[in-house]
Amino acid sequence: MEDFKVINNYLMIRLPDEIDHHKSVDISSKADRYIMSGRVENVVFDFERTSFMDSSGIGIILGRYKKVSCFGGKVYAVNADSRIRRILLMSGLENMVEIMDAKKAYGEVEK
């Protein structure tokens, strides 16, 4: 299962082992509840536990990016392995999502 946590104005989403269409609908709608609550400005996707992602994952990230970026928010990806990075880059997400070292990202969030 994925889990959600708000630290300062960052929504941290720990993604599940496999991200596909079946899982994505739920993740997006839960994330949007936090975003709509107005408590979060930025979103951090944590891929630590993720071993599989298809284009549905791109949809989750792009969809959240569209929602937070119009209020100046940012989207980060942490703990993405080489395959997930490749999928993000192939989809042209490098200008929307900052791929970050987990330590650096969590340091930033907890400031």
Next chain:
Amino acid sequence: MIEVAEKREIGTITNEVRVEFGAVSENESFARMAVAAFITPLNPTLEELADVKTAVSEAVTNAIIHGYENRGDRNDKILMDCVLRGDVLEIEISDRGVGIEDVSAAMQPLYTSKPELERSGMGFAFMEAFTDNLEVRSEPGCGTNVRMCKKIGMSPWIGSEE
């Protein structure tokens, strides 16, 4: 003397499975696992396994979301045929859904007919990138057939048998 450990006639089918399943999203992971299990005897690398799982996931998801318009009705069927010819895997995924009007337009990266469902238009691009060959045949009103081929595993070392 050097001997080739295994010699197979190219094109001979060495194994095959056919699975039919309902077009519901739960079956996306089932389809990935079924194909992964099918190719396990070929000793695929982790990368090859991930490539095949991604390609299958994309084709099956498309059949569910686009072919059968996300109805989630298990009476809508998806057919998955897997064939091995030596170390070459062929996968065919077919639906009897709405079909595609213009296949080459649909295959363009970033093209999607369902942006409201947060689709990104990368499915065909991933199928193409992660397999050796991709063929899409479709007839509006009849359905869609996606055929992919991929060579699995490294060729065996000559004379490396214990």
